[in-house]
Amino acid sequence: MVAYYLMSPLNLLVIFFKKNQLGIFFNLIYLLKLALAAMTMTYFLKKVTESKLSYAFSVILGICYALMQYNLAQGSNIIWLDGVYMLPLILLGVHYLIIGEKSILLPVAVGCSIIFNWYTGGINCLFAGLWFIFELVLQTKLSSDELIKGLKKCIYFVLNMLLGVMLSAFIFIPAVMALGNGSRNQMDWAVLTNTFRGNVLSLVERYIVGGQSDATGVSLFSGSVVLLGAVAYFFLKKVSLKKKITTLLFGIVVVLTLYWQPAYFVFSLLKQVDSYWCRFSYVAIAFLIYVAAQFYVEYEKSSFYKYGLVGIASIYSIAEIVMHRHDLTWNVIASIIFCIVIATLLTVPKRNWTNSLALVLVIMELMVSAYPLLKFYSYADNQSFASYELQAEKQVNELKQYDSSNYRVTQTSPRGVMDDGIVANYNEGMDFNYWSISSYVSSQSRMQLDILNSLGYRSEQDRITVVNSPIISSDALLGVKYIFSRYPVNGLTKINKLGTYNDKATYENRYAFPLAFIGDGKAVNTQGDWSTFVYQNRLFNNLYGKDIDLFQTVGYKQSINGNNIKYKLTLPVGSYALYGNIIWAKNMNAVLGVNNKANIGYAKWLSPSVFYIPTKSGDKSATVTLTSSVNGLAIANQEYYALNLDKLKLVSEKVNKNAVPVSFSKKSMAIKVASTKKNQYLYLAFPKDKSWKITVNGKVVVPKTYANGLMVIPLERGTNNLRLTYKVVHQKLGILITVIGMLSVGMLFYINKRWR
Template sequence: MRNKTLHLILQSLFLGIAGMIVIFCFFIFLGIAPFGNRSLVVADANIQYLDFFSYLKDIFSGKNSLNYSFSNSLGGSSIILLSYYLSSPVNLLVVFFSKSSLNSFYDLAVAIKLALSIATFSYYLRVRFKNKLRTIFIILLSLCYGFMQYNIAQSNNIMWLDGVYMLPLILLGVWQVSRGKSSCILAISLGLSLIFNWYTGIINGLFSCFWLLFEIALSPENTPVKHQLRSFAKKIGIFVIWSFLGLMLSACLLLPTIYALKNGARGAFDWSLLKNAFNGSFLTTIEKYSIGTSSTIDGVALYCGSLPIVAVFASILSHKVTIRKKIVILTMTTIVLAIIYWLPFSLLFSLMKQVDSYWYRYSYVASFFLIFVAAEYFSNLHFDKEDLMDIIKGCFSFAAIIILLYQFKNYITINQLKATLITVIITTFLLLLSISLKNSKLKKLVTVGLIFSVIFELGLNAKQLWLISTNPDISYYKGYVSHQQKQIDALKKYDSSNYRILQTSSRQKTKDNLTANYNEALAFNYWSPAGYVSNMNPKQLELLSLLGHRTEQERMSIVNSPVLASDSLLGVKYILSDYKINGLHKVRSIKKVNGKTVYKNPYYLPMAFTNPMNIAANLNTWNTFEYTNSFYTELAGKKLDLYEPVRYTTRTNPNGTISYTLNSKNKKSLQLYGNIIWSQSNNGNQINVNNVYSTGYAKWLSPSLFYIPTGNGQQQVTINTNIQQSAIKTQQFYSLNLQKLKKITREIQQKSQKLSFKNGNIRGAIYSKENTYLYSTISVERGWTVKVNGKVIHPQVFAGTFMKLPIKAGNNKISMTYKTPYLGLGIIVSILSIILIIIYLIVIKKYINKL
């Protein structure tokens, strides 16, 4: 039995390797790295994931930490980064690549995950259908699964592909349970799926519940109803037990992840989305089963080759397939389509969150079902004349329906329609020949032709999608990363103290000077207020927003323009800028790279300082300028107006847009800032800031508060917009008095405390002549153990999130240690699950086999 299982595994791995060779051929043909200058790294992969993989490299080399990292916005646990983006075993290969060659790593990782999908689906078919399914169909259907539309389209969301190659193993375990057997493979595969990526792991777990009912219905028992109900209850019980063991196995990551998600900015479920409505039409699914199509909100694209769809139609039309089996399959088809289109099910499989991009992230489960139906059909064929006619009817029925649907509403182009019809007819023709020919040599030749035909049509689909969604030139990335790392390393050598860095320009910008690249602190291992992950710290976001760095969809803070008084509060000591900033000092010993010069902020506040004032800095206003004034007033213990309103005039242009003219005193001791509050957003909105820089505004990724550079001798400042006056609520223009800022910040800098800051570990000693407070720009979070003179204390909060410790007169020993909440408990639960599974395999299973 073990030898047979090993043989099946080796056969499946061999097919996976063959699939990898096919993928590499695609890469070579399309010029995709590591075989060319193109890359699958686009969209979020380019915006986020490359920086995350750079961060992972630093973790492996000991330069950064997963437990807690100051590179993660204002600092925090990175458990979400690990469990959502980085925990796939394929990511271990990142150690063999330099940061500048991560495009090649990414493309290779995609290829491996597609090959694993082929291998695991092949193993599923070999075990699930035993000797009933011919080898040629195992090969072809496995290729269809590995190269399905979802895998190609989601190549830029690499973490979701782990769920694809784990699904066949999970559903293999479900099949075993449906036969009344215990299933270690269900527990292990479900647990690993949740560990590799909790998002798709949960999707797989949800779908497995429906699949169990489907498998039970597909193979009914010929026993009395009473016995069937007892058997059904037993199977449900077995499923619950082994699924629960799988959850326990994943607890090492799942428990701390659930805690982090619950306390994140997007932790609440979107119950308002729960409506009895549909996203689109079921019929769209058929028309979109075409080469080169993509999923949109009104229709899912499930293309996975001609073979599965022809077999599905043939199965429906065949007289050999029993009415009962047709009803079961059509019922499951309705459920699968409901998962796609019916809002309650769609919301469930979107994990109760609003989805506004990458539509139907779980649609691979629908493709799995489609290919499974094809496998079920082919496994019961006798390949007689009636079977051949069913296949022909299936082919032309699909062709007729897609042509008919095309006449009513064009979700596809005429070229996509033609390509789909031609490949369907050719593949069907070769299929018919391969199963009807008697001559063995000719049969083998046609069979080889059938394999190449399937590879060709899947490759044609991949070509259409990858050419649209690939980065055509990765050489810029290599140069940018290499130069930027050198600049950061030079800055750390120049100043080895604790501080944060802000930059006005990143690796990527839109045409209107906006960016979503806010993870370069993670990529290059420095500390910054910027960050962009799916689950940000809500208190940090709230503070950053109030300090002038607007929050975008609870995922990021728009930190691309200096707000000097605010950034100083956050410990920003250096700014990498592509334009000069009044009041900052250029660091001449560090070279300008990627268009950015290093400027020192002389007004920065240390990341740890003492102050006898009991500062609260409560977030009690929406006005950044007023809040900053009140913050510094509390720090100084006296009234401070760092910001003062600037007089301005408005002009409404003939086209309804608005412009502003500010009366600038043009003093070196002043900085100017603007904030236009909008009531409506528009993708075309822009502002021109004093003819120094332009930026998109009142739109996705745009800032709200912005810095206004001024030139020598300039008496007036102009802000021109193309924003309609009706879209603007109000506007604010303020000047920042740098002399006042300098005075208060110098006083605080003298109270700086030299603590040793390391990720998740802070140590130091403080001597104070009087009772005072230690203020630190470290967020108060569960996970910190804070001790003063060996005694555990609960830190107080100021500014809504930062840490404040009461310090008594005399010598004080400070220690702060961070441990990811529930990580230890999760590890214990996972170990317990492993022990239980081992006990079953060694003891219980042997005992059952003896009975």
């Protein structure tokens, strides 16, 4: 998580903001990254054109890079923007290597890019390789001497890239090791097919104000001035045919990365992509801006057809009208008008007012494009965020004052929850400093996902566990003692002395297990059954020492009417919490009506599988309805069970009698426990992980597992002193490689300086 989300140096500015000002901080960081993108691109263009490109055009094209479609589409996902502003520096480092300029810019820029965000760092490294070949072909003449020089440059390029990776090793190597242990540690070879993702001509169709990318097409919109310059470059008389052909071929390669699945797969770092399209389109836009800059260098020398730009703008306009003839929206018309007017202003004789007006129109065009994109992609509301944050912090602090022991907390409705209960914000435990069982990262711990999935909390695409409908027995096993909830749940006790914040009261799960306890024999490890209720019966029976079967089946009758299915349940007598689970064969984008008390999104992205059914004491029946929004129902199975709270109480009481205190420090846990007989185990509510180093009486031990991945440690008879220390895998190795890389780059800098 640190390597992917938090390593941007701009994040250090957070120390100047209060927690309830994080929305303002987020917007500031976003603007700073856009500004840095403009600065680095402006600097790159000035250097690669040897200052032949005027200051005005350098700044304009830099602004185009900052306000391009990609950056606006990442308005709520700014972690990738570090790669955007680092790319021009990497490309400049490649350029210096090609022209023989002695510099350490390439390894330093590559290292920083990987450190700031390894994902876009990887994309930048791939594109740097292509860019090296592009510039090498542009600069190399067909002679034996030049070919030998080119071969040497290839070796220098590889060494420089390797040095860059070495500089980042302190964070990159631990990140790679963590990914290797994560839920998405396999490459998605199944998507490697010799196909095209969409029509390449959609590049033209989507090059409009407010254009958007999706799974089948890409928008490279970065302003009319970029489009005009990139196309007009190929009509310049003073540019050699070799340069035009090389540039065109490289452009085709860039287009292939956007549309040809094998190339797209490589630039997606060998993973399937399901969102935030297109994740690397900024490299294509950088290429367009580079080509446009080459044109404007020559254009300012008046070596272009007088009305050529107007002609290009006219062809573009006709193409857009034809492609959008069935849906000629305002943004298409605005794009045409901006393009024609800017082309006209660039064609008329050079005067201060025309240049100034052209600059104003370019910025205006980019801002007009930015408005709908930011409105669509960015959903920050600083005022509501601040209010939510203040109340949530009060609720957590109040709970900690009420109970200062060690326990876990979950909730039913984090910030951003939609009306149907669907939400993706599961990191509030980190935000408000409480121990949660839910989180969202791009590559979750496989062990953690398996544990929660077997306990009824469904995982979504190996990234996230849907935890918003409390399963009391599952929470009890995991040490979840408190739940922030907007509604009451049978079996949970509302703590009236604690306040209600963000419409959520604090409820206690009085059946919660301790985080460590002694048990006789080893409990069930793997699920072995599709039903979480059947599995939990076996698991809790083992923990209790005899069959107690917490869950009992609930009879039901079902009736189907088109896209709707209705279940009428016959309820048992006693103290119960009622649950259902409908297994769907494919997403139905359904609505689940739960006993006329709630309508929740179901059989869709981020919906739960096991759901709680609210009932009242004395109810004899309950109803559940599922309405599919697709044609027909796709239900593979269904089950309804009642959790016997009296039986859960018996299991909880037995386990809590064998509770073991745990002493927590920053990176370790210490446990002292006495075992009075053979075959006793210490059960821990913590997932097994390679990063744990565990010693019992000074001896290193490897833990066993129960409940699909929670740690269980065999005990020796007598006193057992356990220490569990969490260590980042290969962190020391990474630091050592980084130090060697820094020394090597320092030596290279010294040699270069002496050479000069």
